Amino acid sequence: xxxxxxxxxxxxxxxxxxxxxxxxxxxxxxxxxxxxxxxxxxxxxxxxxxxxxxxxxxxxxxxxxxxxxxxxxxxxxxxxxxxxxxxxxxxxxxxxxxxxxxxxxxxxxxxxxxxxxxxxxxxxxxxxxxxxxxxxxxxxxxxxxxxxxxxxxxxxxxxxxxxxxxxxxxxxxxxxxxxxxxxxxxxxxxxxxxxxxxxxxxx
Amino acid sequence: xxxxxxxxxxxxxxxxxxxxxxxxxxxxxxxxxxxxxxxxxxxxxxxxxxxxxxxxxxxxxxxxxxxxxxxxxxxxxxxxxxxxxxxxxxxxxxxxxxxxxxxxxxxxxxxxxxxxxxxxxxxxxxxxxxxxxxxxxxxxxxxxxxxxxxxxxxxxxxxxxxxxxxxxxxxxxxxxxxxxxxxxxxxxxxxxxxxxxxxxxxxxxxxxxxxxxxxxxxxxxxxxxxxxxxxxxxxxxxxxxxxxxxxxxxxxxxxxxxxxxxxxxxxxxxxxxxxxxxxxxxxxxxxxxxxxxxxxxxxxxxxxxxxxxxxxxxxxxxxxxxxxxxxxxxxxxxxxxxxxxxxxxxxxxxxxxxxxxxxxxxxxxxxxxxxxxxxxxxxxxxxxxxxxxxxxxxx
Ligand SMILES: [Zn+2]
Numbered sequence: 001x002x003x004x005x006x007x008x009x010x011x012x013x014x015x016x017x018x019x020x021x022x023x024x025x026x027x028x029x030x031x032x033x034x035x036x037x038x039x040x041x042x043x044x045x046x047x048x049x050x051x052x053x054x055x056x057x058x059x060x061x062x063x064x065x066x067x068x069x070x071x072x073x074x075x076x077x078x079x080x081x082x083x084x085x086x087x088x089x090x091x092x093x094x095x096x097x098x099x100x101x102x103x104x105x106x107x108x109x110x111x112x113x114x115x116x117x118x119x120x121x122x123x124x125x126x127x128x129x130x131x132x133x134x135x136x137x138x139x140x141x142x143x144x145x146x147x148x149x150x151x152x153x154x155x156x157x158x159x160x161x162x163x164x165x166x167x168x169x170x171x172x173x174x175x176x177x178x179x180x181x182x183x184x185x186x187x188x189x190x191x192x193x194x195x196x197x198x199x200x201x202x203x
Numbered sequence: 204x205x206x207x208x209x210x211x212x213x214x215x216x217x218x219x220x221x222x223x224x225x226x227x228x229x230x231x232x233x234x235x236x237x238x239x240x241x242x243x244x245x246x247x248x249x250x251x252x253x254x255x256x257x258x259x260x261x262x263x264x265x266x267x268x269x270x271x272x273x274x275x276x277x278x279x280x281x282x283x284x285x286x287x288x289x290x291x292x293x294x295x296x297x298x299x300x301x302x303x304x305x306x307x308x309x310x311x312x313x314x315x316x317x318x319x320x321x322x323x324x325x326x327x328x329x330x331x332x333x334x335x336x337x338x339x340x341x342x343x344x345x346x347x348x349x350x351x352x353x354x355x356x357x358x359x360x361x362x363x364x365x366x367x368x369x370x371x372x373x374x375x376x377x378x379x380x381x382x383x384x385x386x387x388x389x390x391x392x393x394x395x396x397x398x399x400x401x402x403x404x405x406x407x408x409x410x411x412x413x414x415x416x417x418x419x420x421x422x423x424x425x426x427x428x429x430x431x432x433x434x435x436x437x438x439x440x441x442x443x444x445x446x447x448x449x450x451x452x453x454x455x456x457x458x459x460x461x462x463x464x465x466x467x468x469x470x471x472x473x474x475x476x477x478x479x480x481x482x483x484x485x486x487x488x489x490x491x492x493x494x495x496x497x498x499x500x501x502x503x504x505x506x507x508x509x510x511x512x513x514x515x516x517x518x519x520x521x522x523x524x525x526x527x528x529x530x531x532x533x534x535x536x537x538x539x540x541x542x543x544x545x546x547x548x549x550x551x552x553x554x555x556x557x558x559x560x561x562x563x564x565x566x567x568x569x570x571x572x573x574x575x576x577x578x579x580x581x582x583x584x585x586x587x588x589x590x591x592x593x594x595x596x597x598x
Contacts, residue, residue, distance in 0.1 A: 116366035118364050158385045
């Protein structure tokens with residue numbers, strides 16, 4: 001696929017092809033679309049990418065999306081309970097849990113799930129940071145809200161085992177979520193019910 | 204369940220096929236390479252969304268076409284159901300039932316129920332344990348599609364565990380140990396469940412297998428099918444713990460449901476090594492017929508029974524026995540060598556270069572006589588241009 005087009009066009013196709021969910025065919029289609037659009041439109045897209053990279057980063061506390069060098073809007077919200085933390089895989093999962101309006105604590109974003117196939121072990125996730133927070137912030141309840149698929153379940157089991165000696169409450173959002181699904185797509189009612197029905201994780 | 208009508212568009216060699224099938228027995232006759240097995244494969248594919256020949260999905264799309272469409276109208280307890288599956292060369296498989304797009308393609312499993320026997324099934328006897336595990340697991344999923352989840356869970360967990368073992372470079376660091384604990388717990392839970400369902404299914408299957416074999420075989424003999432899983436004495440969790448060092452060294456999971464076997468014996472002797480070719484063929488066919496009987500008995504609805512090229516495998520005596528004991532329900536068989544004298548199909552179709560033509564002549568035919576005995580005016584309805592959007596076929 002590579003090297004068919006000259007210089008800048010091929011560079012653009014290659015870069016687009018690196019994006020999640022964009023295959024070589026789509027990358028080509030988007031690239032040729034961009035070649036045709038008004039320079040101002042293309043510049044706006046480029047500027048938005050640059051701005052998001054300059055200004056937005058991950059929250060220094062919970063790794064949610066936040067302004068660069070600052071904490072996210074949830075961590076800075078004084079009405080949130082600080083003793084309770086909901087652990088999710090990605091920032092987008094926070095949006096799903098927030099929609100339920102059932103949870104009033106803070107979050108911790110792992111930035112992934114354990115998946116040896118993808119070379120992701122606990123080391124590659126924000127696990128150590130979670131342990132530090134539990135100690136430093138006096139967290140006494142952790143709710144595991146990883147995705148209900150194999151990798152998410154394994155991550156939850158790993159964390160439950162890791163956290164259980166600490167003498168804090170560790171619960172997992174109960175089933176009711178579609179198995180094999182993504183938290184992102186769970187509807188509010190299901191997720192809300194799951195949050196209410198969370199239970200302690202055993203082995 | 205009755206498959207009334209089947210449409211294929213750009214499926215393998217089929218540019219456009221539109222065929223109506225009777226409730227009873229249909230015979231599809233033609234030389235090899237004319238499209239008989241492709242037709243059988245398409246039926247199986249619409250049922251399981253995998254090719255029984257193990258072909259990747261891309262291979263099913265006709266050369267030069269953008270997508271393949273398999274479409275079937277079936278009658279389920281007097282209810283019309285229209286199944287449509289579109290397999291594009293680029294992008295995702297799309298599946299519809301009664302024009303409703305399914306959220307998950309898995310929901311299609313088991314809507315159309317098909318039992319396929321093919322000559323390759325001799326591998327069930329002569330091949331390795333993987334062939335027999337696959338047969339068992341296919342039967343399990345055909346019993347209930349919810350079991351597809353258990354099977355895929357075990358596969359995924361194994362892949363993750365093996366990736367971890369391989370990535371560890373043979374060293375047991377704390378990180379490896381803790382994550383291995385997690386995968387072991389997941390694997391033993393999912394693996395024990397899979398094997399519980401395999402055993403339950405086998406218990407139900409063995410009497411049906413025995414009946415099927417007795418009907419086919421020249422001499423009655425006791426047929427046994429025993430599940431072999433060395434780890435079951437201690438349980439999978441303990442067996443995984445015991446093999447952990449070895450697994451780490453070799454970079455793979457050496458114990459579990461993915462290593463189990465189904466030991467088949469005729470009259471107490473292992474059929475892989477001690478049975479005659481004829482006995483092996485009878486047993487392979489009996490496994491398929493047994494599973495078919497089990498599925499029919501359990502659900503009260505017989506799947507469509509498809510026998511691909513079955514007579515080339517069996518002698519006249521066994522062929523006649525098979526025809527005499529065809530289970531009730533709809534069946535389709537293919538043959539390159541005509542039909543045995545006992546055959547009495549409700550419809551005979553001639554196949555030539557992926558075109559089907561109804562044959563009104565008597566059932567007892569030899570292929571050499573095919574040209575003179577068939578009626579060229581008796582043709583099937585013209586294929587519609589685009590079956591999926593075709594007006595005339597909307598329910
Ligand atoms: Zn934050």
